[in-house]
Amino acid sequence: MAGVSVRQPLDRKAVRIPRGQLYIIPERCKGCRFCIDFCPRDVLVETTEMNAKGYHYPVVAEGKEDECIACQFCSILCPEFAIYTEETVEEESVE
Amino acid sequence: MPEILVEAHPIDAVFRTDRLPHIFCPGCGIGPTMHAYAQAILESGIPKDQHACVSGIGCTARVPGYMDVDSYHTTHGRSIPFALAIALVKPEMEVTVFSGDGDLFGIGGNHFIHAARRNVDINVICINNFNYGMTGGQAGPTLPLGAKATTAPYGNTEPPFNLPYLAAACGAVFVARWTALHVRQLKDAILRAMQKKGFTFIEVLSPCPVGFGSPNDIGDAIEEVWLYRERCVVNHDAYLPDLEIDLRRKDVPFVMGNFVDIDKAPFDPLAMMKNKGE
Numbered sequence: 248m249a250g251v252s253v254r255q256p257l258d259r260k261a262v263r264i265p266r267g268q269l270y271i272i273p274e275r276c277k278g279c280r281f282c283i284d285f286c287p288r289d290v291l292v293e294t295t296e297m298n299a300k301g302y303h304y305p306v307v308a309e310g311k312e313d314e315c316i317a318c319q320f321c322s323i324l325c326p327e328f329a330i331y332t333e334e335t336v337e338e339e340s341v342e
Numbered sequence: 343m344p345e346i347l348v349e350a351h352p353i354d355a356v357f358r359t360d361r362l363p364h365i366f367c368p369g370c371g372i373g374p375t376m377h378a379y380a381q382a383i384l385e386s387g388i389p390k391d392q393h394a395c396v397s398g399i400g401c402t403a404r405v406p407g408y409m410d411v412d413s414y415h416t417t418h419g420r421s422i423p424f425a426l427a428i429a430l431v432k433p434e435m436e437v438t439v440f441s442g443d444g445d446l447f448g449i450g451g452n453h454f455i456h457a458a459r460r461n462v463d464i465n466v467i468c469i470n471n472f473n474y475g476m477t478g479g480q481a482g483p484t485l486p487l488g489a490k491a492t493t494a495p496y497g498n499t500e501p502p503f504n505l506p507y508l509a510a511a512c513g514a515v516f517v518a519r520w521t522a523l524h525v526r527q528l529k530d531a532i533l534r535a536m537q538k539k540g541f542t543f544i545e546v547l548s549p550c551p552v553g554f555g556s557p558n559d560i561g562d563a564i565e566e567v568w569l570y571r572e573r574c575v576v577n578h579d580a581y582l583p584d585l586e587i588d589l590r591r592k593d594v595p596f597v598m599g600n601f602v603d604i605d606k607a608p609f610d611p612l613a614m615m616k617n618k619g620e
Binding site for chain 2: 266268269270271272273274275277278279280281284285302305306307312313315320322323324325326327328329331335
């Protein structure tokens with residue numbers, strides 16, 4: 248229908264979605280799956296690789312490379328301090 | 343961006359990394375609580391050498407061994423008397439007792455109520471996993487009614503402690519309860535406890551996949567955390583006697599929140615003696 252305007256937030260141009268870089272310490276992971284289950288963007292999956300203790304550590308899922316928003320929930324929830332995220336500096340604005 | 347594999351974590355500054363990875367079971371709630379405590383140390387603005395971490399005996403009591411602050415691992419149940427002495431002799435120290443429910447309320451119950459009554463300036467973080475995890479999952483003073491444990495194979499018949507209610511009744515100036523999943527709220531509560539003068543108490547409901555989970559048909563840690571996620575409600579103004587945890591009644595939620603936040607003069611016998619002399 249012509250003439251319908253969708254309401255937009257006033258600061259839409261100014262707001263940028265943060266992008267995160269995931270860092271993983273495979274040797275500390277004990278495979279509890281907290282980060283995988285509770286990631287709000289479902290970025291992580293278990294790898295098929297094993298660490299020295301035989302646990303499958305998390306990795307970024309295929310096709311989800313740009314999904315992490317550096318909320319750091321995995322970092323603070325991980326019982327083994329084996330994962331963290333950092334916000335990357337160069338981001339593109341929201342289209 | 344794909345992940346990058348590294349060997350160190352930014353929070354490592356507060357840990358003794360040569361002791362990591364720690365001995366706790368996969369999915370144990372002590373890890374997130376340690377992280378929240380470490381984050382609170384960094385954000386508190388108090389230098390690391392003015393923090394002290396004291397514990398008794400048990401799984402949780404191993405935490406000070408991993409913290410890169412002044413720490414002491416005392417005998418069973420006696421963490422609070424030791425912390426009390428540090429708090430009195432070195433008032434500039436930020437003393438935190440990090441111990442489990444069996445240590446603080448089973449063996450050390452009397453120390454807890456009297457330290458709270460005197461309003462000693464210490465922070466108590468109690469990781470409540472509902473059982474004696476390190477010795478093989480025996481029934482502890484917080485095991486919910488009906489729950490099973492090694493020494494309660496037909497279900498517990500003893501009413502458990504309601505820890506926030508107990509702490510508030512004994513006179514704690516800050517009382518909170520969170521779970522190992524509510525890590526951000528837990529960090530804020532620990533930070534608030536560090537800022538407050540007086541006896542502060544934080545109960546952390548923690549998954550215990552081996553000791554508590556397996557006899558109670560909770561498959562693994564993640565299942566117990568999902569249980570918390572589904573049954574927890576936040577109510578800072580909750581009526582404290584209602585905070586009991588009953589696993590059998592699915593309609594009763596687990597209530598979380600910062601329940602008590604009052605101001606009261608902390609225990610300071612030296613100041614009292616000085617005033618008497620004048």
